[in-house]
Amino acid sequence: MTETNITTDELVIIEVYFHQEPPTSQIAKRIGRARQTAHNVIAYLKGGHTALEYYRRYKENKSRCGRKRIVLPTNQQKHVEKQVAQGWTPDVIVGRQEISIDCSDRTLYRMFQRDTFEAGKLPMQGKRKPNGHQERRGRQAFRPNISERTTGYPGFNKEFGHLKGDTIIGVRHKSAVITLVERLSKVIITWKPEGRTAKDIETAINTWCHQVPRNLFKSITFDCGKEFSNWRSMSNRNDLSIYFANPGTPSQRVLNEHSNGLLRRGGLPKDMDFNTVDQAYAVGSVFELHGGWRTV
Structure with a gap:
């Protein structure tokens, strides 16, 4: 990037030429600067100041430039x-x-x-993979990729009816709760399957879809878990477009990840056996957690 601000070396050169009293235009030509730039420095030197004092004044003025930091009420x-x-x-x-x-x-x-708030650190901290990490999960047969979603639904970002789906697993990986989030309204939907196999997830999704108006929801974007491997029959039976995020990229399902974190802290922790609770408890946890958010 080309340096546009006057440098300390140029200030020293101008100060040396200043004592020799050549024309300002000649000084500007020798340092490759505009005549006005050289004139500003020379005018300051004529006031009995030094090049170092000019630089310090410049740095002080520069510190007051730019956008000021926002301070909340x-x-x-x-x-x-x-x-x-x-x-x-x-x-x-x-x-x-x-x-x-x-x-x-x-x-x-x-x-x-910047530690502006007294609350300290945020509740959710990202996990960074080491450099050169290659994701090995989610290598399965062909399934619709998340990149195809905008082709099928050009108005995806502005229309209601597109869900992001995942599961949260209970203690000893023996139980699960399906979580769906509608991306426009941010409504969280929970549904408890009988187990956590692909067949259990398919049955639960079909049961839920039959309880809401047909075509109310247009698409669901899942992660690459094996529990969603029966996506074809779910899609065909319920007239839903189903897409999958890339393996190891939770950034493509940020809303889902945040919602799952809230659910974990709000009534569905990792050490709970979800087989011991019913559907009403799962829905009730979401409703209480969000202080009245409508759940389907």
Whole structure:
């Protein structure tokens, strides 16, 4: 990138030429700068100052340039700290709009990186794979990739009816709860299958689909778990388009990951045996967790 600001070397050269009293245009030509740039420095030197003092003044003025950091009002700061203590993340806080937040979710994340809030660290911390890591999970036969979703539904980002699906597993990997999130309304849907095999998941999805108006939901995007391997029959029977995220890329299902984290902390922890609870308990946990969010 080309340097546009005057450098310390150029300031020293101008100061040396200044004492020799050549024309300003000649000084500017020798350092390859505009005449006005050289004139500004020379005018400052004529006031009895040095090149070092000019540089320090320049740095001080530069520090006041640019966009100022956003400082949230006290009521908004307290709201953010309260919700984070309950397990909410910045994007959920901004998206719910319970009160107006004068910044974006990205700005909130940066505030937490700078330890702006007393709440400390965020409840969910990402896990980084080592450099050179190759994902070996999810290698199965052909299934529709998430990249095909925009082709089938050009208005995907603006229309209701597109779900993201996953399962949360209970203690000793013997039970599961299906979690679905509608990406536009952020509604969380939970459904408890009899087990966690592909057949159990298929039966539970079919049962749920028969209880909602047909074609209310248009598509579901799952992760690459084997429990969703019966996707063809689910898609055909319920007239649903089913897509799959790439293996090892939770960033393609961020809404699902956040929702699962909230469910874990709000009534469906890892050490629970989901076989001991009924469907009403799973739905009730979501309703209580979100303070009145409508669940299907």
